[in-house]
Amino acid sequence: MGTAQRRPPLSRERVLAAAVALADRDGLDALTMRRLAQDLEVEAMSLYHHVANKEALLDGVVEVVVEEIVAATDVAGGPATGDDWRAGLRARILSAREVLLRHPWAPRVLETRTTLSPAVIGYYDGVLGILRAGGFSYDLAHHALHVLGSRTLGFVQELFEPDDPAGADADVTAMLEQLGGRFPHIVGMMAEVAHATEGTLGWCDDQFEFEFALDLILDGLEARRVGDRPRSDAPGNLDDRTT
Amino acid sequence: MGTAQRRPPLSRERVLAAAVALADRDGLDALTMRRLAQDLEVEAMSLYHHVANKEALLDGVVEVVVEEIVAATDVAGGPATGDDWRAGLRARILSAREVLLRHPWAPRVLETRTTLSPAVIGYYDGVLGILRAGGFSYDLAHHALHVLGSRTLGFVQELFEPDDPAGADADVTAMLEQLGGRFPHIVGMMAEVAHATEGTLGWCDDQFEFEFALDLILDGLEARRVGDRPRSDAPGNLDDRTT
DNA sequence: GGTGTAGTCGTACATCGTAAGGCCGTCAAC
DNA sequence: GTTGACGGCCTTACGATGTACGACTACACC
Numbered sequence: 001m002g003t004a005q006r007r008p009p010l011s012r013e014r015v016l017a018a019a020v021a022l023a024d025r026d027g028l029d030a031l032t033m034r035r036l037a038q039d040l041e042v043e044a045m046s047l048y049h050h051v052a053n054k055e056a057l058l059d060g061v062v063e064v065v066v067e068e069i070v071a072a073t074d075v076a077g078g079p080a081t082g083d084d085w086r087a088g089l090r091a092r093i094l095s096a097r098e099v100l101l102r103h104p105w106a107p108r109v110l111e112t113r114t115t116l117s118p119a120v121i122g123y124y125d126g127v128l129g130i131l132r133a134g135g136f137s138y139d140l141a142h143h144a145l146h147v148l149g150s151r152t153l154g155f156v157q158e159l160f161e162p163d164d165p166a167g168a169d170a171d172v173t174a175m176l177e178q179l180g181g182r183f184p185h186i187v188g189m190m191a192e193v194a195h196a197t198e199g200t201l202g203w204c205d206d207q208f209e210f211e212f213a214l215d216l217i218l219d220g221l222e223a224r225r226v227g228d229r230p231r232s233d234a235p236g237n238l239d240d241r242t243t
Numbered sequence: 244m245g246t247a248q249r250r251p252p253l254s255r256e257r258v259l260a261a262a263v264a265l266a267d268r269d270g271l272d273a274l275t276m277r278r279l280a281q282d283l284e285v286e287a288m289s290l291y292h293h294v295a296n297k298e299a300l301l302d303g304v305v306e307v308v309v310e311e312i313v314a315a316t317d318v319a320g321g322p323a324t325g326d327d328w329r330a331g332l333r334a335r336i337l338s339a340r341e342v343l344l345r346h347p348w349a350p351r352v353l354e355t356r357t358t359l360s361p362a363v364i365g366y367y368d369g370v371l372g373i374l375r376a377g378g379f380s381y382d383l384a385h386h387a388l389h390v391l392g393s394r395t396l397g398f399v400q401e402l403f404e405p406d407d408p409a410g411a412d413a414d415v416t417a418m419l420e421q422l423g424g425r426f427p428h429i430v431g432m433m434a435e436v437a438h439a440t441e442g443t444l445g446w447c448d449d450q451f452e453f454e455f456a457l458d459l460i461l462d463g464l465e466a467r468r469v470g471d472r473p474r475s476d477a478p479g480n481l482d483d484r485t486t
Numbered sequence: 487g488g489t490g491t492a493g494t495c496g497t498a499c500a501t502c503g504t505a506a507g508g509c510c511g512t513c514a515a516c
Numbered sequence: 517g518t519t520g521a522c523g524g525c526c527t528t529a530c531g532a533t534g535t536a537c538g539a540c541t542a543c544a545c546c
Binding site for chain 1: 427
């Protein structure tokens with residue numbers, strides 16, 4: 001007795017919260033059963049009485065993050081009546097993005113889930129509700145979810161995000177100058193764009209790019225909602241599976 | 244002599260080719276140094292004379308896949324003069340998608356790369372070339388790359404792709420009926436859309452959705468290229484870092 | 487008391503990436 | 517031919533990981 005026993009009992013909630021905190025602090029690779037147990041002042045095998053295995057732990061972690069998103073978006077996005085669908089959805093997605101910026105590891109684990117949790121289903125149901133209230137047919141709303149993809153949850157897969165922005169910047173610049181002739185367009189773009197956005201760290205203002213893409217997509221959806229004919233060549237469904 | 248020595252010597256190319264074949268055959272999880280060595284009739288540590296470590300192996304694997312994409316797109320997409328930029332880019336991206344459909348594990352490893360290989364840089368340079376020839380400013384072309392994201396390379400992160408389409412279909416349907424009241428919009432959508440696309444496996448015709456999204460994005464880029472004012476509220480750069 | 491039951495722990499195993507050093511065949515120089 | 521260096525391959529071993537299995541502990545209820 002004495003100092004002992006001050007440890008609160010384990011629970012699924014405590015395990016998941018500790019897992020999220022550990023990933024926030026030390027990164028996703030640090031989220032191992034042993035280190036998680038250590039944080040909880042417990043042995044690794046004790047965790048298995050609250051989560052079935054590591055996959056289930058990750059499922060739970062996703063659920064926690066998604067619930068955080070839902071809580072944030074409930075504040076931001078009201079019922080969104082009329083053709084306010086665009087503003088409502090935009091606000092919701094930007095709120096989701098804010099949450100994910102606090103958990104930069106979350107997209108990577110989101111993407112590895114094969115089953116969708118009730119929290120995610122509920123979130124998507126809410127998005128569908130916004131679209132329906134805005135006048136979307138179910139068919140178009142369904143396409144809209146595909147178009148938005150992971151952006152719905154507030155992230156895009158940033159391909160090739162450098163580990164260390166400062167160093168990588170210099171390296172890439174040097175490399176490109178060396179390989180100048182081989183990649184004329186990239187070199188040209190960097191010369192022009194990097195100059196213009198001087199002051200932004202690295203190359204791209206991620207927030208601006210996220211909103212630029214989001215607005216472009218919302219514009220496209222609005223055009224299809226009101227029945228504009230798209231300018232492009234016909235979509236051309238290559239393999240016609242519906243016989 | 245005799246039956247021995249029929250094994251050709253190892254080389255970086257042979258190692259990478261075997262790695263791709265192994266991932267194609269048994270999935271990404273099966274791609275371990277030991278199993279790869281086994282396929283090559285060699286011990287695991289021998290691989291380290293041709294690749295520095297597993298990360299370098301994955302880098303090489305990515306390079307092989309991207310080169311396959313480049314080869315495929317070189318066939319499909321010619322120089323693309325004039326305002327044919329849209330058709331050229333569309334064809335290129337759909338060719339890339341075809342390659343990635345043969346290597347379903349590739350997106351997952353693509354996303355984990357932190358350094359970009361020359362092959363990838365060259366590919367993006369080509370895409371930039373198409374945009375420039377189509378009349379894009381470097382600034383807008385830069386945004387375009389962000390908007391397209393991983394679609395440029397022919398894939399989108401399909402969130403929650405079920406392992407087994409047939410079984411998951413029944414399960415989800417049953418679950419949704421049970422939770423009917425909680426997710427009215429999703430249930431409504433499934434009732435309508437699933438009925439309409441009967442005959443397509445599972446729920447969504449991935450090829451159609453990919454092209455729908457791609458065309459929506461290309462439409463939006465074209466509108467911005469020719470200087471249409473977007474209909475949306477101003478993008479509203481939230482944090483103005485360029486002082 | 488006895489007896490279950492749920493939570494925790496200790497041990498052990500298979501598998502992973504890979505560090506360190508040894509073996510062996512090839513080939514240039516003599 | 518002999519020798520010595522070297523590059524490619526292998527053996528062994530280490531630490532980390534997820535987790536199966538069984539034992540221990542604490543408390544509820546009879």
